[in-house]
Amino acid sequence: METMKARVLRAVGDLRLEDYPVPELKPDEVLLRVKACGICGSDIPRIFVNGTYHFPTIPGHEFAGEVVAAASEENKKYIGTRAAVFPLxxxxxxxxxxxxxxxxxxxxxYLGSRSDGAYAEYVRVPVWNLVPIADNVxxxxxxxxxxTAVALHALRQAGVTIGDTVVIYGPGTIGMLIAQWAKAWGAGKVLLVGTDLNNYDFIESLGFHDYFNASHGDPIEWVMEQTNGNGADIAIEAVGIPVTACNCLDSVASGGKVVFVGNPHGDFTFPQNTYWQILRKQLKIFGTWNSAYNNTPQSDWSVVVDAMSSGAVKVKPLITHRVTLENIEEGLEIMRTGSEFYSKVMVIID
Ligand SMILES: [Zn+2]
Ligand SMILES: [Zn+2]
Known part of the structure; x- marks a missing residue:
């Protein structure tokens, strides 16, 4: 049996480097040689707290690589295809x-949680899930x-009209991707609100200059100053805590739109005055989950790979750390402890 190098989750907190069997393909699947796999924020609790649906599982759902084998004769045409993968x-x-x-x-x-993912040299992928990429990506x-698709999907819930002011609470990886999409979409102003934990040099380096540190003042006042007292057209909650959810509702203009993106940390309670805002300002509140995928050019994933190729969205500056299957612990540790600033930690598999 052929083996590959992989990081295998055997139990909570036990992510072993192993020689593991190369996956066997079902008829509609191809074998992808993984070249890069991002460590998602959700992988940290998955590995260290909650575990996967069953053990052993190879985590890793943000990946790309090259097709090297196909189960059926008709799918052999995909061999050599460079692709990202919709993991669902x-x-x-x-x-x-x-x-x-x-x-x-x-x-x-789901590849990387319910089935084996891409912290490995190879992963099996249904042909339907392949998203071919241009040579310059x-x-x-x-x-x-x-x-990037999750960020686009979130912003798409609200939709942006050219000239809109968009305020984003939580300038992390997803927040900064949403900021780029807002700009690409024609937003007039993109306002970012963070805390002392955020890295403002990093935000500047991505080309965004309108940001506010909420550890040192009232972000709603700041948003009002930036919008002639009207409030923003769209507010994005990308943190997942009650205070930023309330701030979003308080930051938008009448008829404004609020998108909840951040995974919730605990229960949410709204002060009565904030709740009144929903009614009096006739707000529209949107939830968003994962990303939309189909074979049309308008699909989130098609738009994403096209934008990467055209340069409309730049993702490379978001990759702050690169590790390998051998030293993946170093990346996981930075994300688990927050011992230093990071945006995306990428596992490079050569
Ligand atoms: Zn993810
Ligand atoms: Zn279904």
């Missing part, structure tokens, strides 16, 4: 799947397609 495998029988809204599938499989950039 839909059930194709539930109500969401029947409507083509695969991101809300009820019984999905590198593998590590393509491995950013998943968070």
């Amino acid at each position: 495998i839909p059930c194709r029988t539930c109500n969401s799947c029947n409507k083509g809204v695969y991101e809300t599938c009820k019984h999905y499989d 590198s593998f590590e950039e393509a491995a950013m397609a998943e968070p």
Whole structure:
């Protein structure tokens, strides 16, 4: 049996470097030689706290690589294809799947949590999930397609009209990707609100200069100053805590739109006055989950790989750390402890 190098989660906190069997392919699948795989924020609790759905599992769902084998004769044409991968495998029988809204599938499989992912030299991928990339898009950039699509999907819930002011609470990886999409989409102003934990030099280096440190003042006052007292057209909550959720509702103008992106940390309670804002300002509140995927040019994933190729969205500056399968602990540790500033930690697999 052929083996490959892989990081295998054997138990919570036990991510071993092993010689592991190269995956066997189902008829509709190809074998992808993984070249780069991002460590997602969600991988930290997955590895260290909650574990995966069963053990052993190879984590890693933000990846790209090259097709090196196919199970069926008709899929051999994909060999040599450089591709990013939509990691969700839909059930194709539930109500969401029947409507083509695969991101809300009820019984999905997922590469890197429910099935083996890409902290490995090889991963099996259904042909349907392959997103071919242009020659000028590198593998590590393509491995950013998943968070970039999540960011696009979030902003798409609200939609941007040219000239809109968009305020983003939480300038982390997803927040800064949403900021880039807002700019690319024609937002008049992109306002960023962070705390002492955020790195403002980093935000500057990405070309954004309108930011506010909420550790040292009232962000709502600042947003009002920036918008002639009207409030923003769109507010994005990319932290997942009650105070930023309230700030979003308080920061938007009448008829404004608020998108909740951040995974919630604990329960949410709204002060009565903030709740009144929803009613009095006739706000529109959107949730967003994962990203939309299909074979049209308008699909989140098609837009993402096209924007990477054209340069409309730049993801390379977001990759702050590079590790390998051998020293992946160093990257995981930085993310787990926050011992130094990071945006995306990328596992390079050569
Ligand atoms: Zn992720
Ligand atoms: Zn389904």
